[in-house]
Amino acid sequence: MKAVVFAYHNVGVRCLKVLLARGVDIALVVSHEDNPQETIWFDSVAAICREHGIPVVTPSNPDNPELLAQITALQPDFIFSFYYRHMLPVTLLSLAKHGAYNMHGSLLPKYRGRVPINWAVLYGETETGATLHEMTAKPDAGFIVAQTAVPILPDDTAHEVFGKVVVAAEQTLWNALPAMLSGKPTKLPNDLSQGSYFGGRKPEDGKIDWQQTAQAVYNLYRAVAPPYPGAWTVVGDTTFVIENARLSTIVTPNLPLGLAVEDNCIFGVCGDGRALLIKSLTADGKTVTAEMLQATLQRNAGQTPQ
Template sequence: MSSQPTAVVFAYHNVGVRSIKTLLARGVHIALVVTHEDNPAETIWFESVAALCKEHGIESITPADPKSAELMQRIAAIAPDFIFSFYYRHMLPVDLLALAKRGAYNLHGSLLPKYRGRVPVNWAVFHGETETGATLHEMAAKPDAGKIIAQTAVPILLDDTAYEVFGKLTVAAEQTLWYALPGLISGEYKALENKLSEGSYFGGRKPEDGRIDWSQSAQQVYNLHRAVAPPYPGAFFEQSGHHFIIQKARLSNLPAGNLPTGLHVVDNVALGVCGDGKALRIIELHCDGKPISVNELKQLTGAA
């Protein structure tokens, strides 16, 4: 067995960048990186795996289909010790995973078995969780279903947005991988069962899923806002013939009185009144694609 293990890495996003750096720091030779072409329709607020590979002289490719015969042949020729997936957006076929002589591992952004599947950070915030984390696990036929190698938890504070939690998870992912790698490389590690019956699976989210239902409780609406706040598409609603997107908000202590649900201006404060009689204090709001001031909002809503 060579002293320097070889890996093929599937990676994207900040977790991909930090994890590749962690592999290099632990002395893993990365023979090939498979990443994604950036989508011009997507807000690219994260670091580039392709740019990192260029900086380090690592070959990177962006095949549209990770199930292609050409990619299989390429990885088979490398005969890697490990295959890693770090925020890569496609499932990898089992026959590809089998090409890794010493195992195939994925970093997932939740405390498995909770929040298996897509966009786990956004779902955890949406459901009002108070903690989440990063999990390194064996890859299997089902998504996020393999045995657990290591986990690191992070808190979700009351006002944390998904973007803020994702920043914590990027660090947690790096820590999880850093401390797990010596055991993986030496073969001396203990895998834990991933008890799927105790967890949950969630699919992807679309921008339309950010539509606000003001009849819900203020906490539910606030959780939705936090889950999809910028740089994600944002929680939105229509009122008085205009399209609004909440950029920044907090739960309000101001009494909503007997106001109907929806957007109001009370004492020069923009409020989103909810079904439980409580409200969100809206700090930054866009109307029809542009920022709107409280004074402008007063004119729109007819507030005194």
């Protein structure tokens, strides 16, 4: 069986390795050029392709006549998308004789769309997973072939959950491939009424609203903790980013909302009177101590936290 694979990131690397281990002929990989403005903390699809002698191209847009002609000439049995960042046009999907399939980082139909792991953590979910599904004109809407669940523990960051989902994606594809290669893929319903579509997130979405409950602020921290851009707040003209935090068991009724220092510890005091105990705080990429923060707070006393 011959496949054309659209792939990027760790999920792309692991799922490519599964296809190779199952004996699939990967005729072409379509990937992305790394963005110099982005922190590249993940594995390289292009490196795996070089290692295995697989042709790889990186068009800025998959909806172009040159790529369509190239894939048409290959006559693939399957088209796969593993963490590729663009929607594939129907004209491409229709070239796969045995179907076009995507690996999505949630338990569909929940959390369709962009950055599903970050959204799941933000909304306090206790599990998510990986879903292999048919690609259609509408995103994440085709029938489900297989899915694997993973837990989201109370203190897991999105990065930690992502590591679990990479393994879940590998397991899902490994288990589903034999039936797919024999022409008998499982077809489970994907009831879109049971989930919602979510868009992408930007660094500015990490701004903390200290009026929220401590659990809500903690979920935001976990959803965007490094290597993502982080949860942040402004004191005076300084932007502080929370690098590491935990929910505090200490009640803080006498501390103002926002960043505060008590007993040489840094807290983030929230609207319900509870707080985050902040173990690591940075500004301009440098670590901020409790003493340094206290000096900033004193200089800006009386200001409303931003």
